[in-house]
Amino acid sequence: MRPSRSGFGTASLVQKCLYSSVADSDEVRIPRMRNIGISAHIDSGKTTTSERILFYSGRIKAIHDVRGKDGVGAKMDSMDLEREKGITIQSAATYCSWGDYNINLIDTPGHVDFTVEVERSLRVLDGAVLLVCAASGVQSQTTTVDRQMKRYGVPRVTFINKLDRLGADPFGAITQVREKLHVNAAAIQMPIGLEGNLQGVVDLINMRALYFEGESGEMVKVKEIPADLQEEAETRRQALIEALADVDDELGEKVIMEEEITVENINDAIRRATIANKFSPVLMGSAFKNKGVQALLDAICRFLPNPKEVQNFAVDSKKDNQQVELHSDSSKPLVALAFKLEEGRFGQLTYVRVYQGTLRRGDFVTNVRSGKRVKVPRLVRMHSDEMEDVEEIGAGEICALFGVECSSGDTFVANGDSSVESISLESMFVPEPVISLSLAPKDKGNNANFMKALQRFQREDPTFRMHNDPDSNEIIISGMGELHLEIYVERMKREYNCECITGRPRVAYRETISKRVPFNYTHKKQSGGSGQFGRVIGYMEPIGSTPEDMAAAPQFFNDVVAGSIPPQFIPACERGFKESVDKGPLSFNPVSGVRMVLEDGLHHAVDSNELSFRLATKTAFRQTFLEAGPIIMEPIMRVDITVPQEFQGSAMGELNRRRGIILGTEINMYQQCIITAEVPLNVMFGFSTDLRSMSEGKGEFTMEYTRHAPVLPNEQEALVADFNKRRAAGEIKMTE
Missing domain, CATH: 3.30.70.870 (Elongation Factor G (Translational Gtpase), domain 3)
Structure with a gap:
């Protein structure tokens, strides 16, 4: 039985997966395609939800446990380490069918250490499912994932998972989504029972009850709403309509004119507002207890955009990086992005999103970055760690290539087509390492x-x-x-x-400066014959005073006029600057947040050369830096600790001992204390062991980089002293 296109959850039987090919016209294929990812805080049920999606859509024959206790493990956690630790380490891609719709699905990690996997997945997806635990609500990594979705403008549906957990409060979780994430979210479902009494959900759009029965919840029964929930359902349906009217003009006009609001009106308004990133419909259930996932699949198909409904842009290097809109049209010249690399059994596996055109096995394509012409020897669709060979992939699809050497973020275009040869897609945001x-x-x-x-x-x-x-x-x-x-x-x-x-x-310490200082340095060396001579004049200043400015990449500006330094020597000056910022003169750590401006200089007709000006710039930088109020900065981490309430004092005392700044505390429904703090990374080593010890093994924490900030004066003195000691001992050589 296929899911009804008129509402949620009426599909009850496992379906056969029928994936359309590029042979179907774009008009038929693309509107029924969804490229989605599942993202959330660690342990919110992402992989469990993916497992149910694959089961109900017929891609797998049985449901397996995430931690692999049954000896098999979840399909999307193919790595042994993932099954042992019960966490997702690498994003995994698959595809399935739900009714008339084809879904490319990427399951992403929740742990902040693997956040780049979420980053690169969201870069190529058209929509996403944000999972929120009904008991824990919005957590630290939920905030990070929300920020990533907003960075790439990815529309989302929200799924409040784990309604079966003790203390589940789905509407409290929705309030947190609104207040903490600033997302206009409203429930389109409400639970029938909670915790151990969870039976199903009420569909507030169609005003009916959905029960998920059978050994694996595969049978969806549509019934009347229980009498004791009827009044609450009507109230919450009205709240949904009001929330939509605030962001959708068409529905808002009907509300103002007091016209009848139909099911179709609500569905259309949710779709328009969701795609416009003005609204997120909220569904509920428990993936582990096999409740609510079929309705989530219907919502994905109904409310999230297809590739044609998302604007994608590339830049054209031949036109001063002017933006060029790409179209999900298989007949246009190929433009595709390699967004993830993986070592496969048969060589490098390259995950690719095709934004425009058609990619065929045996085709020659051009890597825009390297300019190399490469052949596509093998083209596959991924199903976690399994693959299925295909001959061609159309616009909007996600696939993988074998045997193509490239880097993550490379753009492939149609070989020999001048209209796309200089077009490249912007890669994803990559955070800097901190340890x-x-x-x-x-x-x-x-x-x-x-x-x-x-x-x-x-x-x-x-x-x-x-x-x-x-x-x-x-x-x-x-x-x-x-x-x-x-x-x-x-x-x-x-x-x-x-x-x-x-x-x-x-x-990963960094160095910066706190004030503007001029420089005027002459490098002069004479040893018989041609010597070395170069004078550089200008100033050095901090880029700004905010954490973002202090962590910004160093900048070099050439303001030299009248040829006091010949143009051929300016690149040597810039090279000297770039070499200097790699290892700062204060503690031999990278320099950030510094701007060096070259205003004037002097050269000699015989003795000046590139080496002279490179060395002059390096020495001028070193001397000026030490006079400009040099500062050593350290990475500051946002730390979220969860401990039983009786250990709150001990945990806060430990944070204070480690120079942490407490940002807030709250008590959740389990009588656990959630402490949010900012702590220098340098003092967090060994914290995991200490927290377990002081909380009888019941405490846990997550940690995420936020910014760099100046170290304390006594620590700066110690770091500088250690650097000088190592240099005096010959461990560090300040090379020219």
């Missing part, structure tokens, strides 16, 4: 596997960085948190049989 540690293979003979693993992880994950420290001759890896790096170290052991020795984690 580093040294890494070396335990067995020196395993160095080949060690380097192979690091290079692979670096290609796959833009937030994972690796470099060789020339001073200590150590390999340094950097990432978003302790868990992030810990997972990669464990994967090296499992996937490459390469056990590693790790050093103490290092914090």
